[in-house]
Amino acid sequence: MVVKNLYRADNGAMSSVVEIKNISKSYKLGETHVEAIKNLSLVVTKGEFTALIGASGSGKTTLLNLIGCLDGVDRGDIFIDGMNVKQLNENQKSQLRNEKIGFIFQSFNLIPVLNIYENVELPLTVRKDIQAPERKAKVEAALKDVGLSDFMHHRPDQLSGGQRQRVAIARALVTSPALILADEPTANLDSKTANLIIDLMLELNKTKNVTFFFCTHDEKLMSRVQKIVKIKDGQIEA
Amino acid sequence: MIWKFAYRNLLRNKRRSLSTGVAICVGFVGLNLLGAYIYRSKMALDVTSVYSAQRGHVSIYKKDSIQQYQIKPKKYVFSLEEQKQVEQVIAEFSDRVDFTGKKITVPGLLSNGTKSHPVVIYGFDPVAYKKSLTQPSLLEWASDWVLPSQRTDADLFIKNPETLSITPKIAELMSFKYPLISNEAVQIAARTLDGDLNAINADLGAEHTTGMQFLEDTVVLIPIAKAQELLATDAVESISVYLKHDVSVNPFIRDLKEKISGLSFATDLYKFDAVEINALHQGTMGFLYVMGGFFVFLICTAVSLTIINSLTMGIIERTREIGTLRAVGFKTKDVVQLFVRESILLSAMSMAVGILISFLVSSAINAANVRFFPPGASQKIQFVLKWNLYIAGAVFILLFAIATFSSFFVIKSKLRTKLIALLNDTSTFDDDSEEEEEAT
Numbered sequence: 165m166v167v168k169n170l171y172r173a174d175n176g177a178m179s180s181v182v183e184i185k186n187i188s189k190s191y192k193l194g195e196t197h198v199e200a201i202k203n204l205s206l207v208v209t210k211g212e213f214t215a216l217i218g219a220s221g222s223g224k225t226t227l228l229n230l231i232g233c234l235d236g237v238d239r240g241d242i243f244i245d246g247m248n249v250k251q252l253n254e255n256q257k258s259q260l261r262n263e264k265i266g267f268i269f270q271s272f273n274l275i276p277v278l279n280i281y282e283n284v285e286l287p288l289t290v291r292k293d294i295q296a297p298e299r300k301a302k303v304e305a306a307l308k309d310v311g312l313s314d315f316m317h318h319r320p321d322q323l324s325g326g327q328r329q330r331v332a333i334a335r336a337l338v339t340s341p342a343l344i345l346a347d348e349p350t351a352n353l354d355s356k357t358a359n360l361i362i363d364l365m366l367e368l369n370k371t372k373n374v375t376f377f378f379c380t381h382d383e384k385l386m387s388r389v390q391k392i393v394k395i396k397d398g399q400i401e402a
Numbered sequence: 403m404i405w406k407f408a409y410r411n412l413l414r415n416k417r418r419s420l421s422t423g424v425a426i427c428v429g430f431v432g433l434n435l436l437g438a439y440i441y442r443s444k445m446a447l448d449v450t451s452v453y454s455a456q457r458g459h460v461s462i463y464k465k466d467s468i469q470q471y472q473i474k475p476k477k478y479v480f481s482l483e484e485q486k487q488v489e490q491v492i493a494e495f496s497d498r499v500d501f502t503g504k505k506i507t508v509p510g511l512l513s514n515g516t517k518s519h520p521v522v523i524y525g526f527d528p529v530a531y532k533k534s535l536t537q538p539s540l541l542e543w544a545s546d547w548v549l550p551s552q553r554t555d556a557d558l559f560i561k562n563p564e565t566l567s568i569t570p571k572i573a574e575l576m577s578f579k580y581p582l583i584s585n586e587a588v589q590i591a592a593r594t595l596d597g598d599l600n601a602i603n604a605d606l607g608a609e610h611t612t613g614m615q616f617l618e619d620t621v622v623l624i625p626i627a628k629a630q631e632l633l634a635t636d637a638v639e640s641i642s643v644y645l646k647h648d649v650s651v652n653p654f655i656r657d658l659k660e661k662i663s664g665l666s667f668a669t670d671l672y673k674f675d676a677v678e679i680n681a682l683h684q685g686t687m688g689f690l691y692v693m694g695g696f697f698v699f700l701i702c703t704a705v706s707l708t709i710i711n712s713l714t715m716g717i718i719e720r721t722r723e724i725g726t727l728r729a730v731g732f733k734t735k736d737v738v739q740l741f742v743r744e745s746i747l748l749s750a751m752s753m754a755v756g757i758l759i760s761f762l763v764s765s766a767i768n769a770a771n772v773r774f775f776p777p778g779a780s781q782k783i784q785f786v787l788k789w790n791l792y793i794a795g796a797v798f799i800l801l802f803a804i805a806t807f808s809s810f811f812v813i814k815s816k817l818r819t820k821l822i823a824l825l826n827d828t829s830t831f832d833d834d835s836e837e838e839e840e841a842t
Contacts, residue, residue: 276414291731
């Protein structure tokens with residue numbers, strides 16, 4: 165992989181999956197200049213189950229987008245699994261996202277024309293190092309982990325909201341990423357389904373040591389996480 | 403997987419895919435049939451130039467004869483000895499040459515005792531004439547350019563070397579009874595190559611058409627021996643070389659030029675469609691190519707805009723999905739490939755239907771026997787569409803390339819949008835959201 169030489173010179177703390185150093189990010193919304201993130205630093209270590217909380221407009225989603233390489237920082241550095249994302253071009257960032265980061269979106273973002281199996285398989289289709297039999301095994305394992313083995317030939321529109329979010333989790337899991345980022349994963353779900361999704365995420369965190377970093381407003385979810393990071397006006401508060 | 407994905411994307415908005423497919427299909431059929439018409443016209447002009455007009459694939463003249471023969475005919479003809487030398491050179495190419503023929507033309511007067519009419523007398527080789535008119539390619543491509551009786555009476559000039567052939571127009575102008583009474587005596591008069599007046603008898607026994615309105619009241623045909631008798635000479639104006647079916651003309655001309663340049667007299671060699679001897683071919687094909695090019699441009703532009711429009715709509719609707727693909731690790735080229743494959747599938751399916759429609763339309767038009775007057779033609783000819791796989795293949799490649807490049811540029815342009823803007827797109831029909839959030 166081309167990005168290998170972009171690892172930190174000191175090799176970092178090997179257990180840190182995300183290391184954020186003094187990042188800032190600002191936007192221009194019409195005539196208004198918004199400083200969404202101000203000189204923020206943070207470390208997420210392997211196996212952590214971290215919730216990012218804060219009021220609306222506090223910079224949660226912006227921070228999540230920056231960690232997920234969906235957007236670029238103005239200043240500072242973000243290291244994902246020891247790799248400085250600031251120095252990566254767009255294609256290298258795509259590769260990094262594919263190999264190191266899984267995404268769970270608030271509105272699931274499943275592809276409607278693909279069935280569940282194909283949706284989960286999607287991130288692996290661009291991987292040349294994974295052959296078809298291995299790909300099949302990984303997809304089936306991911307679907308088994310989220311309890312959707314019997315639904316693999318269904319289309320997203322044939323599933324409930326909770327099932328769709330589980331498909332999204334399977335899609336995030338299938339590449340065995342170092343980190344799974346989730347933006348309000350339970351926001352579009354009823355409380356019972358939301359609980360089931362939280363259970364699933366916690367189980368995956370415990371049994372498979374998957375690192376979760378997610379932003380939420382959900383009180384129930386906050387009460388069950390091991391680490392809460394509070395953000396206010398673009399800065400870590402606690 | 404990606405092909406399957408592309409195929410299913412086409413089925414998302416069936417009506418839009420169908421309308422785009424119809425545009426590609428109609429464009430394909432239009433270009434295909436236009437190509438078929440131009441191809442048929444070219445082939446018809448080629449075979450009539452070579453065989454009906456007795457030019458052969460290559461015409462050999464004395465140097466500058468085309469410009470000077472009418473002024474100083476005696477100086478610009480091949481003497482008997484020179485004819486033998488040219489024939490010896492041609493004999494060296496027996497593996498490529500099918501047959502040869504000699505020609506001489508002279509302005510003269512045709513008379514039946516009561517009426518006279520100025521004509522151009524074409525003296526031709528009766529054996530070459532027969533071989534020419536019985537060529538399968540002439541029947542295939544230009545059957546309307548030859549009168550049916552010309553083919554059946556092709557050996558009349560061999561059986562009776564006195565035979566003279568006139569056009570239906572000359573028959574009308576000179577009030578010959580129609581159909582022609584065989585062997586009716588006529589007289590032809592002309593100046594000999596020495597400038598003396600001469601007249602001979604001939605038997606009116608055949609009819610022909612030049613295919614061209616402006617020649618139809620002037621050209622009479624007689625065997626070359628008879629023309630030479632009229633001109634009091636054994637010389638010929640030109641020697642026509644007819645090549646075997648699969649021989650390329652240009653390399654042959656190049657080789658023949660090299661050999662013939664060793665003779666003691668200078669010659670000019672002309673391909674059958676050279677502007678010096680066949681301005682009609684050049685002019686007609688030039689017009690058809692310009693017209694064809696214009697239509698190709700129009701159709702390609704329309705197809706391209708249709709694809710761009712359809713794809714742009716599809717991309718706008720799928721903005722967030724593109725963002726999702728990029729988020730899960732699709733590189734720019736992976737997304738481009740997906741959309742290009744959609745175009746490839748749609749254009750391939752549309753053009754497959756287009757091939758079938760082209761076949762049906764051309765068969766129906768040919769069966770309907772639509773007849774029309776081409777500009778300057780002496781009679782109506784059938785509107786024939788003869789398309790072949792080469793034309794279909796060329797059109798296929800052209801539209802395929804347009805579809806591929808159109809989709810490539812549309813998606814490439816969309817992928818310049820920031821990933822975060824793609825993912826945050828909330829409006830199905832508004833893709834300008836990325837402009838609102840502009841990183842400073």
